Amino acid sequence: MPSRNFIIICEIRTGSTYLSRFLDGVEGVHMWKESPHRDGSYEILRGSREPTKTLREHYSTPFSGIIGSKLPLRHIRKKTMLILEQVKALSLRPVYLTRENEIENILSIMYAENSNLWHLDGTHNRDPGLVEIDIEKVRKRYIPAYRHFLAQMNEIKEMLHVKDSIHITYESVVRGDGKQQIVDELGLEWKSEYEDISNEKKILGGGYRKYFLNYDEILDEIEEGLYV
16 A cells, blocks of 8 residues: 655745645644754755665654655755655655746746845745846756756656656645645645745745846846747
8 A cells, every 4th residue: 555655856946845834734744844943944855964764764753644754856966866766665655846937936046046035934034135147157057957857857757656646836835726735635634724925925926026136137048048
């Protein structure tokens, strides 16, 4: 019988921390937390010297419900295949978390890395300010990295090949229907008290122009590099 335990496989800036917090508040779910006081604390393998051991230990935690964690691919590049073999061995149910708007995903990554403002859900209260991105950096770093992520996700789906895998998007989670979808697919009831990230919806809901000094130039480069 397949395990009900799951692992969220994603790129950074796809709402994985928010989704993890939400799920951790749902009765019957136990999410990995390295520390409740650190950003990105739900990333089970970040900084782990023995990732397969860390996975095994977390998913062998005595718990009567469902155990979950998140796995941003960007942070496990050197050991991706080794880790995925362990995911298969543990029969974990993959939850593929992406963004419907790929361009906004890249913009969000660039902005977070260059402003050092990662979570806009009220945990950071300072003025983020404007950033300017070198176009060569967009062309040679950000676009190739994101194209690699898209290709890698397709490879992982073929490798794990789990029929009841869950596909969910950042936008659907923020809207609410994505949260309902994952709770339903896990066979649980939605009783979480975690509030919506209304502040992030206001800031990131198509409003990236006001955070980049050279927004139009960046956007043109992304559209040409990602889709042409």
